[in-house]
Amino acid sequence: MNEHLEESIGEMKRIDHLIFVSLKYSRTVDVIKSVIERIISSYDFMILALLEHAKEKKIITEYPQSNPLRCELLLKHFRDDEMITKNLEFYALMRRVTRAEYGKREEYRRHVTMIADxxxxxxxxxxxxxxxxxxNIKEFFRYLKEKIENE
Incomplete structure (x- = not known):
């Protein structure tokens, strides 16, 4: 399996723990923010795996170091693939959420909410x-893994 996909699996395990253990007991916006950062990190690894795959298939010759430019490159070459397009747009949204000013609602309660502007x-x-x-991220991972292994 692609090493970047393996790294993504590690991040998804951390996301799982944060959601089902840490968030269950602490119920703070800081944990929500941490989950979002892990989601972004997992997407980073999946994007790298897809770029490496595209490079091996000679779809691209090289790829940029900047994450936004990587997304643009993938959107350009995979614009007909709805699953990839949808997830790259979601990835961009999550990056914007982490950089935005945010507030908290019902912290330490079941309905703890992070409100980003x-x-x-x-x-x-x-x-x-x-x-x-x-x-969604698990579904995208399965899709990418199948795409990379079967092409």
Missing amino acids: IDGNNFEVDIDKLNEYFE
């Missing part, structure tokens, strides 16, 4: 959304 709009992240994001 993105372009004047509130973007809310709670435990249920984190679970949804985690399921």
Whole structure:
């Protein structure tokens, strides 16, 4: 298996622990922010795996070091692949969320929520959304793994 995909698996294990153990007991926005950072890190590894695959298949000759430029390159070459496009857009959104000013609601309660201000709009992240994001990232991982191994 691709080493970047293995690194991504490690990040997903950490996400799983943060959601189902740390967040369960602490219920703080800091843990939510940490989960989002791990999601981004997992996507970074999956993006690298896809870039390496594209390089091996001679779709691209080289790729940039900057994450936004990597995304642009992948969007350019895989624009017809809805799964990749959707996940790269989600990745960009998560990066914006981590950089945005944020507030807290119902900290130390079941419905703890991180409220990020993105372009004047509130973007809310709670435990249920984190679970949804985690399921999406696992689905994308399975898709990429199959794509890389079968091509």
